[in-house]
Amino acid sequence: MPRSLKAILLFLGMTLSLWAQDTTVILLRHAERLSMLDEDSSLSQTGQARSQGLVPLLSEFHPTWLYASNHQRTQQTLAPTAAKLGLVPLLRPKADSAALAAEILRGHRGQTVLVCWHHDLMKPLAKALGWKGPVPHWSLFTYDRLWILRINPKGEVSLEERIQEFESGKR
Numbered sequence: 001m002p003r004s005l006k007a008i009l010l011f012l013g014m015t016l017s018l019w020a021q022d023t024t025v026i027l028l029r030h031a032e033r034l035s036m037l038d039e040d041s042s043l044s045q046t047g048q049a050r051s052q053g054l055v056p057l058l059s060e061f062h063p064t065w066l067y068a069s070n071h072q073r074t075q076q077t078l079a080p081t082a083a084k085l086g087l088v089p090l091l092r093p094k095a096d097s098a099a100l101a102a103e104i105l106r107g108h109r110g111q112t113v114l115v116c117w118h119h120d121l122m123k124p125l126a127k128a129l130g131w132k133g134p135v136p137h138w139s140l141f142t143y144d145r146l147w148i149l150r151i152n153p154k155g156e157v158s159l160e161e162r163i164q165e166f167e168s169g170k171r
Contacts, residue, residue: 021110025129026061027147028054028164029119029138030073036140043076050143050164051077055084057146057164063087063114067104069094074116081114089116097121101128105151122147130157 031047031054043051058081066082066089068074078089092100097117104113117125119138126135129149138145148160 021153023105023109023151024061024112025104025149025151026058026063026112026114027122027125027149028058028077028114028116029122029143029145030069030071030077030116032143033073040071040073042072047073047077047143052080054164055080058114059084061112061114063112065104065108065111065113066090067092067100067113067115067117069117071118074118078114078116094118094121097125098128101125105129126159130155131159132157133159135159136161 030043031050032044033041033047034044035041054077063085064087066078066085066087068078068089068091070091070093075089075091082089092103094117100115104115115125119140119142122138123135126147126149130151131149136145136147144164146162146164148162150158150160
């Protein structure tokens with residue numbers, strides 16, 4: 001068999017295997033911010049500590065893509081994890097959760113994607129990713145949750161809510 005044909009068959013096999021794998025999307029809210037009055041507030045000291053504490057937890061998922069909004073607190077929350085993984089977060093406008101979901105579903109099938117977003121937009125993002133069930137409530141002061149959405153090749157979505165537990169034992 002010619003080398004070029006072998007290469008094409010190998011590529012097709014790898015592509016088909018991605019279509020047969022679940023897509024995993026981990027959603028988390030940015031860490032605590034300095035000011036609720038400043039739309040683009042940076043992280044507080046507590047938020048900075050949380051972002052550092054998230055590194056081992058988020059790294060365990062082995063994400064291949066990171067997304068954050070255009071607000072600095074989401075970027076700051078992901079920065080320590082991004083540095084450990086050697087990934088650069090892709091920035092998307094906060095106001096366009098539907099476009100973000102479409103991009104993930106279209107471009108990252110069979111991969112693991114980590115998204116740091118905003119509490120008031122988590123439900124629309126989960127729904128845009130295909131979740132049809134009830135969505136757990138995130139209050140204005142909820143910072144310690146992860147939603148893990150698994151999308152199988154048929155488009156069926158499961159949602160698992162997990163409390164962020166850090167190596168230090170703090171939440």
